[in-house]
Amino acid sequence: MTKLVLSFILLFASGAKLIAEDAMGVIIYTEPVSKQEDVLKVWMTAASTTQIEYKTTPQSLNRNRIKRSVVKSVYFFEPPVFKEAMDLYESRDYAGAREKFAACKKAFETLDEIRGNYSALAGFYELETCRKLEDLEGLKKLLDVYQADTLAREHQRNQLEVYAVWDAVRTKSWPRLDALVREVLAEKKWIGEHLAQLKYCHGLALEGLGRDTDALIAFNGAFTADYTASEELTQKAALACLRVIKGNDEVGLAIQLWGTEDEDPNSPGYFLLQEGVALCDLWKKSLGGGKPLPAEFASLLRYREDNKPKPEVKEKADEEGA
Structure with a gap:
């Protein structure tokens, strides 16, 4: 009986580990008394808008807290689960990567109040796996609950704007998509990766509207916008061109x-x-x-x-x- 109880406790503890993990990182802060800048290497356990909870060793049971008002910056070390997910993502195993990113997002969600946290970053790449897999329904569901406030990189925040265009692809609202892409393209100068997506989606709208020549121009735009980096999208644009030509x-x-x-x-x-x-x-x-x-x-x-x-x-x- 004792062995059974112990096994249950160990199993529960293992499951809890998968759900929530401590994030190793560095906190740079102003020491309240000396007013000097100092650095803490910590394992962060939780955060709110007013304070960060942390441990000074990974095994410690004690929790310390520091006020956000004295924190100048926080840097996170890459957790193993995120690296595993990125390895799968970069090898184009998007289904496997999606599961890992979802686990990483869940594991560090208690720190999603801190800019640059790995819960928000993993959540972003979970969205990207949906796009790569062309699971636009799954993308919509995740976007509805995604909190992007602490996403650190500008090009990732810009990608969130591009998702609005993909959602119009999801609904096959071709006139709306045509108008939306024109509006989004006029907003700013987009990097090649985003421009390729916008042009490709515009091509789908124009193809759906029966405007073959304009669709080919748009697909060619996707083809040339980010030829070396967006290989998969380039291939899709090329096949779309062939589809339009043959039809x-x-x-x-x-x-x-x-x-x-x-x-x-x-x-x-x-x-x-x-x-x-x-x-x-x-x-x-x-x-x-x-x-x-x-x-x-x-x-x-x-x-x-x-x-x-x-x-x-x-x-x-x-x-x-x-």
């Missing part, structure tokens, strides 16, 4: 007339068809990152100009005196 009526006509006397190499459909061929080649060469070109677009490669059959020339009836 275009004028391209369909160019395919129908391919290699015939009625073919017009100067037509918009012919031009777009050759753009599609070039994009397919680029995908196979480097853009796809080793991924095969989707079968639905591979048929475009039949329409290379150097593979074109020569049109049959009709014999003139009067040429031979017939």
